Amino acid sequence: MHELAIVEALLETIVPKAKESGAKKILEVNFHIGEMSGIVPSCIHEYFAIASKGTIAEGAKIKLKTVPAEIHCNACGYQGVPDKENYCCPNCKSFDFKLTSGREYFIDHLIAE
Secondary structure (H helix, E strand, O other), rough: HHHHHHHHHHHHHHHHHHHOOOOOOEEEEEEEEOOOOOOOOHHHHHHHHHOOOOOOOOOEEEEEEOOOOEEOOOOOOEHHHHHHHHOOOOOOOOOEEEEEEEEEEEEEEEEEO
């Protein structure tokens, strides 16, 4: 249920920034979520609708984009998408890799009026 804390932090970021810019209403929020972040997108939608009530973000559309997992293989130097079936390097099948993308989450942009 860490999605609620993420949504609360999201609102604590966007609402003051939008107000500082003179916005009266946030219409849309574009949020990127790494596929390996453990965040459940449907929970983000649900909690955003609840937590934004009474704020200038109430009723805003939240658009989620998945950031794919990418790795750097320490064994062969491969950089790219892992073998999703076994989560290993698709080139050499090694599990000795570093996840370089896919765990992050961030606000990309928002639209306000």
